[in-house]
Amino acid sequence: MAPLLDVDSLAVTLPSPRGPLPILHDVSLTVDEGELVGIAGESGCGKSLTAQTLLGLLPPGAAVTGSARYAGTELLSLDARGWQRVRGAGIAMVFQDPSAALHPMLTVGRQLTEHMRVHLRMDRRAAGRRAVELLDQVRIPDPERALRAYPHQFSGGMRQRVAIAIALAARPRLLIADEPTTALDVTVQAGILALLERLRAETGLAVAFITHDLGVLSALTTRGYIFYAGRVVETGPTGGLLTAPNHPYTAALLGARPHGTQTGGTLRPIPGAPPAPGEAPPGCPFQPRCGYAEPSCGEAPPPLTPVGADRSVACVVRPHLEVAA
Template identity: 50%
Template sequence: MEPSLVEIRGLSVAFDGVPVLRGIDLDIRRGEAIGLVGESGCGKSVTWLAALGLLPGKAAISGSVRLDGSEILGAPRSVLESVRGGRIAMIFQDPSSSLNPVLRIGRQITEALAIHRGLVGEAAKSEALRLMDLVGIPDARRRFDLYPHEFSGGQCQRLMIAMALAGEPDLLVADEPTTALDATIQAQILDLLITLRAETGMATIFISHDLGAVSQVCERACVMYAGRIVEQGSIDALFSNPYHPYTLGLFDAIPELDGPRDRLIPIPGTVPDPRHLPEGCAFSPRCSRAEADCRVRRPDLKAVAGDRSLACHHPVDAPQRTDEMRLEPAS
């Protein structure tokens, strides 16, 4: 098997002694798309901010993050600056806070091209216009010198993707890239990510709470809860027959678009405060299948079948789901 592009082992993060990420293990192969799903506060974004050295200095980070076999966790700033954007690029959920409001869009894209590919002058402008065309910005040449506020929210997200592509990265981390966009624009951004991955061959990490979007973009998914991965596997296997009660709860909370209206089935409670995690399984206070051992013994993530991994003492023994869960993105 081809070596992984990125290997994460035992990645943990604590703020002021409080653990918020607890031993993440993850392999990303070249060209594949992986979804990270779970409720807010589960550690999806922190995983990649830690891997790229983007957390504040008070964060205590341990573990290993290897890119093509070379350790980048805790690497010197000069190394990380070549990795960020050049090898691993990240786009964030709020382009309005990521784009500089006082710099023209053309300058922001050409700066990325100068840093990562050494392009300047007309060569940089030509490539910037190509990237703007590639991500679907209409009339790119005329709009090259406009400011971010002169673009719509969806277009600003496209511009963020263009800047991420400027360094020709091997891995694109998309952190909730469709948040706050209407359903039509969401679908366009998802189609764009799928197309770009097919054309460039880059791997993709898609961070989202939207299971429908993940099913469209990704081949494999990791379900996170309270700073840990609790289940992972291929999209088809995971979505047709979830094993972890938390994964099943996420699916059960999705509204049915066809058939009679019915009440949603929410997961009771909330994600626990990391300062006061339960002694055993972090999900046990919310889990209808929890037994005495769940409250005193934390389950480890173990391989269970094929590419499936699971961290649960009493997994769901559910029949295969019959609703062909290639979901439409949530509106």
């Protein structure tokens, strides 16, 4: 069966005062119906821009090549009308900071029903009934009253639940969650993650979960993509990625991560910083920071090559990597 979302060789270039800046290079990824896929990497690696591309929300002047098919439809050739039909009803999005992503001056009810009425052609009553069901589904207490309330009357975690309800309102099949727990307290995070997993199990929703937190990646997703400097450097089932990484960058990320249950271990920060867009070295973008780099690494960006049945890595050296336990 064809995947619900099939991104192939996607490249995005943004305009800048100093000329066009390439941000995404040759990104390919898939999300199946009902699958929870993780996209991980440091800030600025192109995760969020990928999400924006998939919703047609790139800034004016952005140049996009490659292909992104959702349920058989080529997204990149959609006109404004076409995008309106896909957004919300096909692909929906949850933003990082619910306080910023909810309109402060419109009631929850208004924000929850306005696109339902456009996409699902519901009248006010039907939309209201569905809104109550949705709030109930995301475990907002007293949904009838919540509909009349404004976002600032909820706590951060509750706001994100409201934002998730809004994203689900027009029955999308794919939810892109862009770091939805980053702005929340740790105790609240777990609740949101559990909610997303439950929604996937109950409704068959596919979720693309963007995060910089490998712990969240392993807790929630079944398959993951590791992004570095606008490229996918490694992909595979999350369990394998995090226990036996094939790419030095994945291993370095794991080494730089604090271990929650362990004391006395050393944190190993990755030396250097990711290259700024447009300033990546000619070869492998990670090569200047990589302990295993060889002269051939500087020649050309290594393509993502299959390793075994379900994994791929973009590394020509393929060193034997030890992961700190």
